[in-house]
Amino acid sequence: MEKGATIKHELSKAAKTGDWRYVKPEVDKEKCIGCSTCVPFCPEASIVMKSHKEGQKSKADIDYEFCKGCGVCEQVCPVKAILMKKN
Ligand code: SF4
Ligand code: SF4
Numbered sequence: 001m002e003k004g005a006t007i008k009h010e011l012s013k014a015a016k017t018g019d020w021r022y023v024k025p026e027v028d029k030e031k032c033i034g035c036s037t038c039v040p041f042c043p044e045a046s047i048v049m050k051s052h053k054e055g056q057k058s059k060a061d062i063d064y065e066f067c068k069g070c071g072v073c074e075q076v077c078p079v080k081a082i083l084m085k086k087n
Contacts, residue, residue, distance in 0.1 A: 021069035031081035
């Protein structure tokens, strides 16, 4: 039997899907409760939870190089902290 292998993913070679986006999500950091609900729903894995101040709860942060503007994150946010705006 052939042995399997793990191929290392090189992010620098990944296609940047943000190029053709015409709307982009903006996170209202005041409204975001840091629940992480949006993170697994993003088809481009473009949302990470980040703390912007020491000791402060992590909030959703979007990587616009890969966000394709699909709007799924806006739909799933329970507190409407994400709004799609013109790019
Ligand atoms: S708009 Fe779509 S691709 Fe962009 S962060 Fe939200 S879910 Fe991800
Ligand atoms: S789903 Fe909404 S409240 Fe939860 S982390 Fe994402 S932006 Fe913040």
